[in-house]
Amino acid sequence: MSERKIIVPGEVIVSGDEYLPGEGTEKDGKDVIALRYGIAEESNKLVKVIPLSGTYMARRGNVIIGKVIDITFNGWMIDIGTAEGGFLSLMEVPRYVDKNGLDEVMDIGDMLVAKIVGITKRGIDLTIKMRGLGKIEEGMIMKINPNKVPRVIGKEGSMINIIKEGTGSNITVGQNGLIWIKGDTIESELNSKEAINFVAEKSYVKGLTEELKAWMEKKKK
């Protein structure tokens, strides 16, 4: 089963003792059954379903873009588009913060790039103690469907690198579907936005990298 095929819940993806059920699947006797709607993929006898739609599911290690919605005595509540709220603790900020002046560091409404360090019953813990993470000072934020994020980034960042080089802007893609674009000019930011939308719309096309290159060439003229 090298071909990727669309699967509906309850459908038998493959049958055979040698197959192992991965994410979004279940084993029933010999059959591997899909539990979610998406594309079935098999590698090394491990079968999984890649979801095509739905809300963003937080995972440890994901870099996301969020918005400060509340300030508590020891950190910030961050909206990252999931059912549970994100929480950025004071301890996870790589600088000295006055306990009475949390809003001077980040105020309600500010956007930030953060990384998920843990998911507990109480919520999602975030950190900005890493290069490239922190409050967003300038640029523009756009939103795409979170399920299209892998396509926009491409294999090892191939797709996003084409856009970055082509427009000369700096782009950070959050796994939750929010994208931060920062360019030297507004034009370059708008061009990046258009290019990302182009990729997101055509996410099912094969050989999209080539098509994107051609499209960017045409745009330049």
Next chain:
Amino acid sequence: MDGEEEKMTEKFKRPDGRKPDELRPMSAKVGVVPNADGSAMFSFGDTIAIAAVYGPKELHPRNQRDPEKGTLRCNYSMLSFSVSERIRPGPSRRSMEISKITEWALEPVLLIDRYENTVIDVHINIIQANASTRCAGINAAILALAHAGIPMKNLVTSVSIGKLNKNIVADLSKEEEDWEEGEGATDIPITMTPNGELTHIQLDGKITDKQLKEAIELARKVSKEIYALQKKTLKEACQNVEDEE
């Protein structure tokens, strides 16, 4: 069985000329509500249902949260213009009952244990009604839930089986629901998985044990058609949805 059925058709004519096991023309589409996390339309003839799914999301008020599993919340509503005589909008005794019934019909297949403290909202709106609205609603809801990426064991299909006088027929229309000749009409909405496991059955009227078994067998038979359409819709939608977005 075939011979028996033929005899039945000879004697009995449905008002719209359908065979006893013939469904009204169905159509289905997913991704009809762009703002929702998942959405679908399903229709049986003139009955059209639209379902939109939001979530999993935080449940408010907090005291209704379930720390052991996710909550499914259905909201069935017939729009005021769905029938020729305007119906008062808003919750009614009937719509609240159907909302609850829909939850119970869907819950057995959903795997929402992992979504503790959250809620999945399913809004079902009947934009045009000609009987079998709850079945169309459930069919739309399961498509919308699958489209929203909610994990589930299987899809479910819902169909109303009726008994008109002594004849068992599939997919009642309004005209048939109001049948008055002989024993009158009995309405039996049934929801089942493609494997034939029932998740919901209601009965409104009188029926014998033997005929009820017959009705369930008929539901099993026609459910296959509905399932085939649901499957086809989801498979084809994948391309179209991405085209539109």
